[in-house]
Amino acid sequence: MPRALITGITGQDGFYLCEQLQGAGYEVVGVVRAGSQAPAGIHTVRGDLGDPPSLRAAVLETAPDELYHLAAPTFVPASWKDPAGTLALVAGATATLLQAAREVEGTRVLVASSGEVFGAANVSPQNEDTPMRPRSPYGVAKVAAFGFVDTLRQKHGLHASSAIAYNHESPRRPERFLPRKVARAAAAIKLGLQDELVLGDMGAVRDWSHARDVVHGYRLMLEQDEPGDYVLASGVGRTVGELVAAAFAVVDLEPERYVRVDEALVRPAERTPPVGDISRARERLGWEPATSFEAMIDEMVRADLADLDAAQSA
Numbered sequence: 001m002p003r004a005l006i007t008g009i010t011g012q013d014g015f016y017l018c019e020q021l022q023g024a025g026y027e028v029v030g031v032v033r034a035g036s037q038a039p040a041g042i043h044t045v046r047g048d049l050g051d052p053p054s055l056r057a058a059v060l061e062t063a064p065d066e067l068y069h070l071a072a073p074t075f076v077p078a079s080w081k082d083p084a085g086t087l088a089l090v091a092g093a094t095a096t097l098l099q100a101a102r103e104v105e106g107t108r109v110l111v112a113s114s115g116e117v118f119g120a121a122n123v124s125p126q127n128e129d130t131p132m133r134p135r136s137p138y139g140v141a142k143v144a145a146f147g148f149v150d151t152l153r154q155k156h157g158l159h160a161s162s163a164i165a166y167n168h169e170s171p172r173r174p175e176r177f178l179p180r181k182v183a184r185a186a187a188a189i190k191l192g193l194q195d196e197l198v199l200g201d202m203g204a205v206r207d208w209s210h211a212r213d214v215v216h217g218y219r220l221m222l223e224q225d226e227p228g229d230y231v232l233a234s235g236v237g238r239t240v241g242e243l244v245a246a247a248f249a250v251v252d253l254e255p256e257r258y259v260r261v262d263e264a265l266v267r268p269a270e271r272t273p274p275v276g277d278i279s280r281a282r283e284r285l286g287w288e289p290a291t292s293f294e295a296m297i298d299e300m301v302r303a304d305l306a307d308l309d310a311a312q313s314a
């Protein structure tokens with residue numbers, strides 16, 4: 001039975017990846033930090049991004065066939081509060097895990113990178129060859145982690161790959177991320193639990209896909225004979241306005257009646273919208289998102305309707 005070790009198993013991607021790997025007959029082991037709730041029925045080992053020996057021990061004790069490094073402080077705005085800490089937790093931990101993987105025969109490593117590495121990109125859409133110009137400490141840290149994957153792969157012949165993932169969502173995304181905030185608000189307004197939804201720039205463009213599809217891409221990357229870096233995205237830019245329209249359509253409400261724009265939340269628009277070019281993933285992995293944008297938003301709003309309804313009846 002193949003064995004997979006997952007950091008970040010308690011997060012959104014960790015949930016879907018664990019589900020898929022177990023379905024494919026893997027033994028899954030999760031790295032969980034102290035104080036965090038381990039998923040039921042999953043074997044776990046202790047590990048914290050800020051404690052390199054714990055990460056090394058997790059890899060050596062588990063000796064996985066596949067190591068998926070998904071853990072990170074993932075809320076981009078928070079990275080401005082502690083740039084140095086973000087760098088250590090994102091890039092330092094990646095280097096530690098890669099070094100440990102070298103000590104295990106045959107381990108293949110997937111590291112979750114981010115479209116944030118492109119920051120103020122000079123083109124849109126961005127592909128694997130687009131120059132990286134990060135514009136947040138989180139983006140800088142992800143560039144450094146990407147560099148470790150590439151450098152240690154070149155030097156030691158490691159089967160290590162970076163997934164340059166763009167925004168991916170699901171009902172498991174916390175509300176501090178916009179699509180979940182919008183889905184939750186549409187459901188709450190429908191149920192009469194909320195009056196309005198306050199947002200920033202309705203014209204801002206993002207590239208959203210479903211987390212289930214993105215983690216399927218992670219798996220395909222490790223199935224390749226050769227390691228490599230891939231952009232995983234929907235390939236389509238959509239505005240916040242389109243996101244809102246899709247969410248309110250699920251509950252049959254007119255967004256104009258409920259959405260208020262707060263100018264204080266409006267940020268300067270990107271000159272080049274953050275949109276991923278998925279040509280390489282499509283050609284080499286045969287990957288593309290299976291879930292449409294509308295189906296993803298529908299799933300999210302319906303999950304929130306059910307959740308809020310259950311909370312009301314409890």
Ligand code: NAP
Binds near residue numbers: 072114
């Ligand atoms: P998430 O839901 O926020 O999960 C983050 C995971 O990291 C959680 O399991 C969390 O554990 C763990 N973690 C955070 N700090 C840790 C620490 N100090 N030690 C050990 N574990 C720690 O994130 P996600 O959406 O699944 O994202 C997965 C990966 O994809 C991340 O590397 C993220 O940067 C990258 N990515 C995500 C997106 C996206 O749109 N979702 C886009 C681009 C890239 P706790 O439960 O203990 O907090």
